[in-house]
Each structure stands twice: as structure tokens, then as C-alpha cells.
Amino acid sequence: VPVALPEFQLLRPRTLGEAVEMLARSGGSAGDGVKIIAGGTDLLPSLKQWLFTPRYLLDIQRVAGLTEFRWQPGEGLWLGAMTRVQRIATDDLIGREFAVLAEAAATIASPVLRNMGTLGGNLCLDTRCVWYNQSYLWRQSCGFCIKKDGSVCHVAPSGRRCWAAFSADMPPALLALEAEIEIASAGGLRRMRLAEFYTGKGEARIRLAADELVTRVLIPARSAGMRGRYRKLRVRGSIDYPLAGVAVVLRRENGHFAEGRVALTAVNPAPVLVSGIDDLLARAEPDKTEWVEEVVRRSNATAKPLTTSALTPDYRREIVKIYVRRALNECCGADHKEPA
Ligand SMILES: Cc1cc2nc3c(=O)[nH]c(=O)nc-3n(C[C@H](O)[C@H](O)[C@H](O)COP(=O)(O)OP(=O)(O)OC[C@H]3O[C@@H](n4cnc5c(N)ncnc54)[C@H](O)[C@@H]3O)c2cc1C
Ligand code: SF4
Numbered sequence: 001v002p003v004a005l006p007e008f009q010l011l012r013p014r015t016l017g018e019a020v021e022m023l024a025r026s027g028g029s030a031g032d033g034v035k036i037i038a039g040g041t042d043l044l045p046s047l048k049q050w051l052f053t054p055r056y057l058l059d060i061q062r063v064a065g066l067t068e069f070r071w072q073p074g075e076g077l078w079l080g081a082m083t084r085v086q087r088i089a090t091d092d093l094i095g096r097e098f099a100v101l102a103e104a105a106a107t108i109a110s111p112v113l114r115n116m117g118t119l120g121g122n123l124c125l126d127t128r129c130v131w132y133n134q135s136y137l138w139r140q141s142c143g144f145c146i147k148k149d150g151s152v153c154h155v156a157p158s159g160r161r162c163w164a165a166f167s168a169d170m171p172p173a174l175l176a177l178e179a180e181i182e183i184a185s186a187g188g189l190r191r192m193r194l195a196e197f198y199t200g201k202g203e204a205r206i207r208l209a210a211d212e213l214v215t216r217v218l219i220p221a222r223s224a225g226m227r228g229r230y231r232k233l234r235v236r237g238s239i240d241y242p243l244a245g246v247a248v249v250l251r252r253e254n255g256h257f258a259e260g261r262v263a264l265t266a267v268n269p270a271p272v273l274v275s276g277i278d279d280l281l282a283r284a285e286p287d288k289t290e291w292v293e294e295v296v297r298r299s300n301a302t303a304k305p306l307t308t309s310a311l312t313p314d315y316r317r318e319i320v321k322i323y324v325r326r327a328l329n330e331c332c333g334a335d336h337k338e339p340a
Helices: 016-025 043-048 085-090 092-097 099-106 111-116 119-123 136-141 170-176 277-283 290-302 313-332
Strands: 009-011 034-037 056-059 069-072 076-080 180-185 188-193 213-220 227-233 244-253 256-265
Touching: 016 034, 016 056, 016 180, 016 213, 034 043, 076 092, 085 099, 085 111, 085 119, 092 099, 099 170, 099 227, 099 244, 119 170, 119 213, 170 227, 170 244, 170 256, 227 313, 244 313, 256 277, 256 290, 256 313, 277 290, 290 313
Parallel strands: 009 056, 034 056
Antiparallel strands: 069 076, 076 213, 180 188, 180 213, 227 244, 244 256
16 A cells, blocks of 8 residues: 655756756656656645656756746746745735735745745646545545546546646736746747646646746736735635635726736636626726626636535635625725625
8 A cells, every 4th residue: 555655766957958858858747757846845745645656756946047036127027936935925026016926925825835835836736626635545445536546526427527626826816917937848948828828627737748847937017016915715724725716906097997807716627817807897987886796796607616625616606706806895995885
């Protein structure tokens, strides 16, 4: 019975070139080839549960350049994939210009895990499910499931796919800020909008080829200075993954709303932007509550929680509505009244 860590070889590149070459040479991250390890705060518990049995771990902690933290005027803020969560939660510039991200980072896990956990690991976090994030023996007793070692989904038994929930806190904040990511392979670098990075599939959550890794994130300068709020539901306030998370950003100019976005996490297999908010804001009367209720309605329609988590889908759905309403009202700094 597998009770200890599976055996693996540790690869420790010093440069990005070495890292992508090792990744390609050792079979890539598909199947049981290589697993990239950054802070290891999520990967190591998963290895102990035998959710992965890779032949190699590619430790990117020493790779030069992955801790970049640079404000580039006219372009935005570049953050290396190895930027620690704690830095993002406490940095003055981020707190001032991208408040929603600082708030989201501050809710992640616990102080020790925030010191170790990284931005790249958070963006690439595995999806979570009460039937999956368990010991080998526990999973074996249920006959395993589609995501690992089995053929049935206990959440949606008639289907053939995995609905595990994407449960990281920073991606919704970064979606709301219209962030981009940079990805490296032996073939070079490419950039994509973060909104295109997630697949919506619990079993294959991100659009990253087997020989690629995430190197940097760009938060565009045009998103600086927006009002922002992050609200999160969790069982233990001191240390827990989100069971529902809501990121809201809003910009007010000349008494009107110039732009705004709402993104959700932990209620779908991907973090998602609620669509159509800008159109609503263009028509919104800032002192009325109708538009707020319409955003709440659209957010509720976007959230599709299933029985993947400790709290029921109905409860998590209600909480999304409440958190979106509260976060919007706080961002408005206006006098919208919450309906009883
Ligand atoms: C008790 C506990 C509570 C937690 N609570 C929260 C929480 O509230 N909110 C939350 O969001 N997270 C939470 N986490 C998860 C985790 O601590 C954070 O998400 C952290 O930011 C992950 O970063 P890491 O560097 O440790 O990732 P790792 O564990 O090193 O990696 C995570 C995944 O990302 C991949 N990966 C890492 N870096 C890269 C890269 N540069 N390119 C490509 N793939 C990469 C790894 O291969 C792995 O699949 C919790 C973990 C624990 C153990
Ligand atoms: S959603 Fe289904 S397939 Fe996916 S981890 Fe949960 S039980 Fe397994």
C-alpha cells in the first residue's frame, strides 16, 4: 500500500534554458513524466496521496529571473512565476494599484504557506474535489474516480468527465485585472491572456503543453488604480482553500462607471469572468440598485457549483450572490442598499 512519497529524481536547473531543456528531455509534464515543483505547498501533499507518481520533479526555485518584480511604465507590472504569495499580499504598490490582487493573496492558506507558495503554483493549481483530494486507501475504498485510477465520476455518475472545482484565489483577481501570462518552452516564449489559459475541464485544467512552464505574469498598466474587492467562502477562516470566491473591480470617472469586471473561483472547473458587465455599466445609473442586482443575477447564472466541496452547491450559489452584491457596493462606496 503506498503510504510514503513515491520515488522520483530531483532536477535542479539554474537557468530557464536548462529548465525547459530538462523538461523536454525527461518526457514533459504529461502522464508520469515530470512534475514542476515551485513552492511545493500543493504538490507535496498531493504526492503523499499518490495523486501523481512522476519519474522526475523539476525544482524551479533556483532558476534565475523567475522572481522578477518590475513596474514598466506604460506597460504594467511584471511578476515572475516564483514571486511568493506573501510578497503579493503585502507589497505597497500592489496594495495601492491592484487592491483586489493583494486582498486575494492575503486570504491564501496560512502565513507559512504564503511564504513558500508562489504565483505560478497558484495559477497552475490542480482542481479539487472531496472524492479526489484523499489518501490512496480512501480513494481505493470508493473504487477511485475518473480523474485518477478509476472510471466513474462520483459527482456526476452518468457523465464521462471530471467536474473538480478550480480552487485558487489569485486567478479571479488577475482575470478581473485582465492579466496576461508568459510561457516558456525549448522553442521560445509565448504570451496569452490569462482568460484563455483555463480549459474548464477538471482533469486537464490549463492550456500548457507538456514541455512548457509559466515564467511571468503581466498586469497591464490600464488596470492600475481600479477599486477592488475579493470575498471568499471557506470552512476555516485561518487556513483553507476557497469554496466560493468573488473578485470585483470597478473604475468610476466623472460620477459614472467607466469599466468594471467580476470574476468567480471555486464554483466551476475554471476561474471565470462574468460576461457583459461593461455593457451593463455603460447604461448603469450609479445611484440606483438595479444594475447591481443584474450583475448579481448574471454572476449567479455563471456559477455552476456541484457536490465537489464540503458545502452544498445551493449554499455556495447563495454566497456568490451575497458576496458579489457586497463587493460591488463596497467598490462603489455608494449608498446602495442590500435587499433583505
Ligand atoms: C492547507 C492548505 C491550504 C491552502 N489554502 C489555499 C487557499 O486558501 N487558496 C489557494 O489559492 N491555495 C491554497 N493552497 C494551495 C497552495 O498553497 C497555493 O495555491 C500556492 O500558491 C501554490 O503555490 P506553490 O508554489 O506551492 O505550488 P506547487 O505546489 O509547487 O505547484 C502547484 C501546481 O502548479 C504547477 N506549477 C507550479 N509552478 C509552475 C510554473 N511556473 N509553470 C507551470 N506549472 C507550475 C505544479 O506542477 C503543480 O501542479 C493551500 C494549500 C494547503 C496545503
Ligand atoms: S468531479 Fe468526479 S471525476 Fe472529478 S475528482 Fe470529483 S469524483 Fe473524481
